Amino acid sequence: MKFFNRFSLRIKILVVVNLIVLVLGTINFLLFQNFKGEYVQGKYDTIRANSETISFYIQDQFYERYGDVQAFALNETVRSFDKHKMSEVLDEYVALYGLYDVILVVDKNGKFVAANTKDVSGKPLKTEVLEKLNYSSTSWFKKAIKGEFTEDKSKNFAGTLVEEFQFDPIRKLAQGTDKIGVSFTAQIKDSKGEVIGVITNRSTTKWVEESIQRVYSELSAVGYKNLEITLIDKNGLVLLDYDPAKNNFKTEVEYDTEHDIFKLNLAEKKLGPAMDLVNNIEGVKEATHVRKGILQVVGYAKVSGPKIVDAIGWGVMVREDKAELMSAVNKLFNLFYVVFATVLLLGFVVTYFFGNQIAKSLAQISILLNKSAESLSFTSGNMTIQSTKLSEASTEQASAIQETMAAVDEISATVEKNTEASKQSKAVSGDSLQATNQGKQTVVNMLNSIDEISQSNDLIADQMKVNNEKINEIVKLISDIGNKTKVINEIVFQTKLLSFNASVEAARAGEYGKGFAVVAEEVGNLAQMSGNAAKEISTLLDESQRKTSQIVKETESRVEELISRSREKVSLGKRTAGECNEALEDIAKNVKMVDEMISEIARASEEQSNGIKEIAKAMGQLDITTSENSKISQESNNSSLEVNSKSQELKEQVEALVHVVQGSNSNSSKLEVNPKKVEKPKKEKHENKKVLAFKKKETLNVVAKPLPMEKVEPAGSSVSKVSVSGDSVPSANDPRFEEV
Structure with missing residues (x-):
């Protein structure tokens, strides 16, 4: 506190106001920091939520595809094994669903029965090639005949064999090129429930691609331009990687079978989200892209739920470049820094101007008060000297009787x-x-x-x-x-x-x-x-x-x-x-x-x-006259001392005001009480005299005790007002006994 009082009021005002501006700015900065954290967390949550959305879309599609092949197997035409009619029905299925390039029907011995004649795009298939083959040695046929299906009876999944992402050999025979797809296979039974054949739907990956493209379209519309969506199997192997930014923002899904598809295992590459998905953990976190080497925000979710067989074990990752994600909030923060610095600078300038004006006004007031205090202090000092002399004269008259x-x-x-x-x-x-x-x-x-x-x-x-x-x-x-x-x-x-x-x-x-x-x-x-x-x-x-x-x-x-x-x-x-x-x-x-x-x-x-x-x-009775004189002189002395005390208090308050306005280091803050020194009254060898002030005596039972002696200071001392009565006889321990 003493250190703070050393400075002038102008400096104090500048410091206090600038501190207020600085504190308010700091509060705004912290609030903005909190907003930034919430904003970023919102972005992260959005990415994770959309990974879950893709999971839901894929589950819906899987549920439909799983049931399609069993529905086809129940068709009476298919169960009739009429090759011509079956081909027409299967072509209708291909055109209606737009997902199955090849629908193949074989008997229980693996011999060709029928197939569709056109693929999804309307191109004819090489059915003659398919007719020449026996499929009894293929894995899908063996498993279907034995009833080894991809099942989860707790979710009512039963009767369909699912082959995950693969280069489909049947589609290659029918279409002449390697294509990635997913197959769904089921038994064909007659009216008695006996197995008479097998039907297999050789699906494209369009139903998975559309689920991913749908979410990408929604996110890119709100500013997520550099999204990359990756589908991995239960071991972390890449099945699909959708990265439009890599292909000049083309919306088609391209399969990089040379570097990624079926070759890149992200879990083995120690990519955190992929490792979590392998361990059935979902969430959102930052991770470095294995090939690009950039830091990304990755939201990831398992493709699991009531509409898919959990044994499939797919996982989906939605990835966004962190630098791109943070660019908007960084721009906003930079703008805040500029505005914050400008407000601080303006605050300092305005505070300096008004602080100087207030300090000057208060300085003038303190000077006037200083002069008034000096004059009052000089007058009260003279009054104290005169009243003290009068008091001494009256006390000498009472000393003998006392x-x-x-x-x-x-x-x-x-x-x-x-x-x-x-x-x-x-x-x-x-x-x-x-x-x-x-x-x-x-x-x-x-x-x-x-x-x-x-x-x-x-x-x-x-x-x-x-x-x-x-x-x-x-x-x-x-x-x-x-x-x-x-x-x-x-x-x-x-x-x-x-x-x-x-x-x-x-x-x-x-x-x-x-x-x-x-x-x-x-x-x-x-x-x-x-x-x-x-x-x-x-x-x-x-x-x-x-x-x-x-x-x-x-x-x-x-x-x-x-x-x-x-x-x-x-x-x-x-x-x-x-x-x-x-x-x-x-x-x-x-x-x-x-x-x-x-x-x-x-x-x-x-x-x-x-x-x-x-x-x-x-x-x-003898003391009555003397006590009256003592009373008058004592009251006069008390009044003069009280005036002097008030003048001293006024002087101290003025000095305090000057200290506040100009600071304790300023030379002008030191007040001179009076140009002339107030002299104390000269004592005339009355040190051993006793001054008594009497009050009315209530009893004559007096108990003698040693007298407490206190000196009466002439000027500047505080003396309490004494009540004196002419017919009083004080006791020896009366607190009004004082030495002069």
């Missing part, structure tokens, strides 16, 4: 302190006596509690003896149970013996005693189990008896030891409490004596305080 009043105040304060202290001491003494009596009563209560604890310990000991006797009875009961268990063991033994005897008798009885023998054996087993259980119970009872006896002995020993210790501690506590009781009785006697002595001191101090108050009241 000193006397201060001494009386100090004495009164001391007496008041003594009185208050004696009263507080008496109260504390009474509290101490009361606390001592309470402590004595507490010790008596403690002795009673110790007696009760001793009695409780005796009761606990008696109860433990009773508990031990009951546990001993339990031990005896366990012993009795053990004896009964031995009786059970005797019974078990007798039962086993009887079981054994019964088994012997059953054995003697032979067949008649077998059932009884089984019973005797089970009785013996039960007797054995009962004996085992009786032994386990006997063992548990012996262990329980042993542990119970051990617990009783340990408990008796531990309880006797604890009760013995408790009795010792209770006896010791009782003796200690008795000693405390005796000490507290001695303390209570001493506290009572001190309380009586403090009461005598308090009465004497109160009588002294009443006498001092009467003296202070008389001195207050």
Whole structure:
């Protein structure tokens, strides 16, 4: 901030306004940059969208071609195998659809049956050549007869074999030249559903070309002149490359079989979009043309959807030269740069002109205010000197009375302190006596509690003896149970013996005693189990008896030891409490004596305080006249000081204005308050005098405190206005005590 204040207002205005222009320009620049990004993204999205559009067009055409051959196979004339009639029907199909150069029908053995006689352009075909051949060894015939079709039953594609882009050998035989095409083949069945032959439509690529040309026409109409559209197979091999700019913008599709078609694999050449299509990824990105070496924007999409068999795997790329694509926006940006620079320059010029005018006007105003501030400051300084002298004269008259009043105040304060202290001491003494009596009563209560604890310990000991006797009875009961268990063991033994005897008798009885023998054996087993259980119970009872006896002995020993210790501690506590009781009785006697002595001191101090108050009241009446004079002089001095303070504030504001207008480095910004120095009033050795301003006294209970001394500065200092009353007697700590 200090650095900024060093400069003049003209420079500040120039800097601020130019910064505003620069910020607004920067905002516009950023907005334009954002517009550029959106514009370019829109171009990219358009290219990608049109690659998807071509994909849709090709799918529609594929769907129609896939169904055409099956529709032809259902024609009754075709199924009749009447060669003459079939040729007429097939010629009609060729003329109607305009896509199939050759439609060939053979029987189930591959022998020629019929074919159209003219191609799409109306030229006659060499049907005699076709008639001489057997097609049973061709791949399309074999697959069709076996039912190996290009199918996707989830999309209802079934019954047609598709051979993708290729140099068609049948069209070459019929037309005499190599031509690229796509073939669609289906079975011909009779009314019983048995295969009687095969029909194959040898299509041109016109249905693919028209899909591409249609999109190119739409894009070229809106400024995309250098478009290149490429169709690749699922491995990245180029099937069709439509680049009118390469052929002087001819709309016909030309197949460069020497360099591109069936030879150039763009995926193997590491072209990003082609690699993405091979991996079934669609999108738009920048890529360098493999042959041309130029940077292009490429939108690419897979030819896949509900109207094509996905196994075909074609991909389409729409490519545009990036430099051509960006030329329009670059021109617009260049225009923006020129306009932006022009606006900045005009802003700087206009700001410089108006800034100078405003700065000059404010400079003149600041000079006038500077002169007025100097004159006012000089006048207020003289007033302050005169009022200060008047104030000193009045304070000298009041100083003697003030000193006397201060001494009386100090004495009164001391007496008041003594009185208050004696009263507080008496109260504390009474509290101490009361606390001592309470402590004595507490010790008596403690002795009673110790007696009760001793009695409780005796009761606990008696109860433990009773508990031990009951546990001993339990031990005896366990012993009795053990004896009964031995009786059970005797019974078990007798039962086993009887079981054994019964088994012997059953054995003697032979067949008649077998059932009884089984019973005797089970009785013996039960007797054995009962004996085992009786032994386990006997063992548990012996262990329980042993542990119970051990617990009783340990408990008796531990309880006797604890009760013995408790009795010792209770006896010791009782003796200690008795000693405390005796000490507290001695303390209570001493506290009572001190309380009586403090009461005598308090009465004497109160009588002294009443006498001092009467003296202070008389001195207050004597001070009435002096306080009135002090009030008048003090108010006069305060008024002059306030005027001087306001003049100083005005001077500071003018200086600040000059700093703003001309800057802190300008020599003209330094104001002289007055050509003549304002002299401070000479002091006449009154440094030890005290100035008192009195206000109405509300009470005569004066507490003396050290006087805070503050010097009264003559000129330029701030003095608060004081309210003075003639019948007031200030206390010693009155904040209006000041040194002169």
